[in-house]
Amino acid sequence: MIRVGRNWVGPIRIALTLLGYPYCLCTSGIRPPTSCSPDQFSARVSKSLSTSTAYSLCVLPPSVFTMPSSAPHSKARCPKYPGSETQRFPVPDDKVDWKTDWPQYSPVSYTATSVLIKPVWADQDIGSFSPRFNALDGNVDRRSHEGDYRVEQGMPLNPRGRTGLTGRGLLGRWGPNHAADPIVTRWKRDSAGQQVSHPVSKLPVLQFVSIKRRDCGEWAIPGGMVDPGELVSLTLQREFSEEALNSLAASPQDRERIHKHITQLFNSPGLEVYKGYVDDPRNNDNSWMETIAVNFHDDTGNSVSELPLQAGDDAGQVHWIDLDSMLSLYASHSHFLEVVAKERHAHW
Numbered sequence: 340m341i342r343v344g345r346n347w348v349g350p351i352r353i354a355l356t357l358l359g360y361p362y363c364l365c366t367s368g369i370r371p372p373t374s375c376s377p378d379q380f381s382a383r384v385s386k387s388l389s390t391s392t393a394y395s396l397c398v399l400p401p402s403v404f405t406m407p408s409s410a411p412h413s414k415a416r417c418p419k420y421p422g423s424e425t426q427r428f429p430v431p432d433d434k435v436d437w438k439t440d441w442p443q444y445s446p447v448s449y450t451a452t453s454v455l456i457k458p459v460w461a462d463q464d465i466g467s468f469s470p471r472f473n474a475l476d477g478n479v480d481r482r483s484h485e486g487d488y489r490v491e492q493g494m495p496l497n498p499r500g501r502t503g504l505t506g507r508g509l510l511g512r513w514g515p516n517h518a519a520d521p522i523v524t525r526w527k528r529d530s531a532g533q534q535v536s537h538p539v540s541k542l543p544v545l546q547f548v549s550i551k552r553r554d555c556g557e558w559a560i561p562g563g564m565v566d567p568g569e570l571v572s573l574t575l576q577r578e579f580s581e582e583a584l585n586s587l588a589a590s591p592q593d594r595e596r597i598h599k600h601i602t603q604l605f606n607s608p609g610l611e612v613y614k615g616y617v618d619d620p621r622n623n624d625n626s627w628m629e630t631i632a633v634n635f636h637d638d639t640g641n642s643v644s645e646l647p648l649q650a651g652d653d654a655g656q657v658h659w660i661d662l663d664s665m666l667s668l669y670a671s672h673s674h675f676l677e678v679v680a681k682e683r684h685a686h687w
Contacts, residue, residue: 411435412499414670415622420508421555425449427503435500437489446624450506460564461511465493472514478568483515484615484629494625499616502623510626520562520632520672521575522612522679523548523583523604525644527661532640537686544661545685547676548583548648551656552669558660559669560676562630571631576605585651597646604642610634612678617670632675636683662687 411432419426428446433439454461462470470476472495473487481495489496494505495514510516527535527544534543550561561582565574579601580586586597612632619628637644650657660666662680664687666673680687 412502412616412618412622414618414620415497415499415502415627417620420449420504420623421620422451422509423449425504430501430503437496437500441501444501446501446503446505448505449508449623451509454507454509454511458511462507462513465513469493470513479512480517480567481512481514484631488514497622497624497627499618499627504623505625506623507626508623509621510623510628513625514627515629516626517565518562518617518628518630519565519571519574519578520560520630520675521579521605522560522632522634522675523579523637523643524634524662524679524683525637525640525659528640540686542684542686545680545683546659546661547679548579548643549658549660549668550582550650553655555669556655557669558667560632560672561657562632571633572605575609575633575635576601579605581651583648583650583657584646585649587651600642600646604635604637607635610636610679610682612675612682613671619670634679634682 412435416427416430416435418429425447428444430444434441434444457463462468470479470481472481472490473483474481483498485498488498507513524545524547527546529535536543548561549558551557552559561579563574563578563582565571580597584597584601586594589597610633612634614631615629617628617630622628648657648659662676662685664677666676668676677687679685
């Protein structure tokens, strides 16, 4: 079992934030931090959100956890755009808001080649077609969890403000690009099967399934993009099966066993932890990431806990990891896990 530590990255992030500088550190507890501009940064970010969900949810009230709407998105202003040599136009904290007049703003335009070759998961260039923003556009949901966003000169504007870059970057859709993040947890148990409590907090310790991303080496919650017209519940189940259990490479017999256990867990009531904008280094002025994070808990340990974890799809490694406030994870995943721990009265 691997524990991921914050090391010296946390204090640096805090210092940069206090000084007003955007940061983009792609870190893990396994290797030294690196810049969030890997050459193999995944462009598999297409796919939009369906109009309904099938899983049973215990939805937290908005006051429990929301990403602060007034906070400037730091990762979305990462100086060098991921997977490229493109430098963003520098945007200071006090110029992020679109309401702030800034005649000097001159963002860089960039769309990755992997998007320009017109894969099935990507939109065409605006002008070649006329998307219906803030609406269900065929089977592509262009509505934002943040509410209606502005559209100027036919282009959608990032609801959190300026990023220093226009176009789509690595993202397939103009406007919101919808994802789903399944947070699968269990209680940590000793060799006798008894729950383990933390020696300081005296609260039971939760473990969650974490993958090490191939693109930037950070540990993260397994997740992925929602296919057009796909139920979010199916996305959550599919992404977990592919990334944490390598179901795509499994034998028919093993695949059936995986499906049985996964269906059992994902048909249980899920705790919707977060729904909204994600501060992601791939974001830009016209395309951005949004997600729904849902916690599925194997309370007895006889469901997913019985399946051997095996990295697949976009994952480099996969492990059960203890929930702890010292975790350093991809994007906003630490915040999601904090909510899970507090809701389940576990150690954090």
